Amino acid sequence: MYSAKAELEKAPKSFSVEKAHAAQRALSKHIITEDLLPNEICYVAGVDVAYTESQSIGGVVVINHSSLAVEESKIAYTTTKFPYIPTLLSFRELHPLLASIRKLELQPDVFLVDGHGLIHLNRLGLACHLGLILKAPTIGVAKGLLTGKVGEFVAGWAPITHEDSLIGVALLTGGSKNPIYVSIGHMVSLSRSMEIVKHYTKCHRIPKPLQIAHNLVTNEQRKLQKLERPTENSE
DNA sequence: GCGACAG
């Protein structure tokens, strides 16, 4: 029986980048690229992580899809145990994110994630990994490209391909010149992903749920740093 | 071989 959590917990024991990549390739086979969202979406979540010297701050915000109102937001702190290694972002950010998501009372229809989904050398970016563990729909939204070829822009978007297969899109949003990169995380189609991201980027480059989640964890980070690092302004 | 590289 498949268990994403069992797969994840193997890794730290005798960790190596090669083993982590192998685990990603194995996990990626379980990604569902079919639309399993309800036709009428009610709640969309945005998740993000910020850091202090030793703590990771995971945050999640739930937005009402039709009114755009914030319905719920949660924060969680975890000790940072894994460095940032390109291609292995999920090993760093998964735990703080899960800790915050576990606190939610509402169940979002889909999660927007600040990082790639299928646009990843092993087709298992943070958004995919999170989706597998949650067994919930996720969409990857990143501000920079790690891998993939950008096609020609038509009507505000360009395909991102890898070995002739479509793995995501570059989207010109909010009138910005720099695109954001959207890809399937889990249990949602690429066209539906684009549609949802567009709904939240009428006026801004970053989708509203992600922007609010980012503000949430950043504010919390500044509070923590004030406590950890008292003002050195003494007369 | 070297550099670049989601956050």
Added chain:
DNA sequence: ATCTTGTCGC
């Protein structure tokens, strides 16, 4: 991502 003041521009 984080460390950080002012500053150029729409």
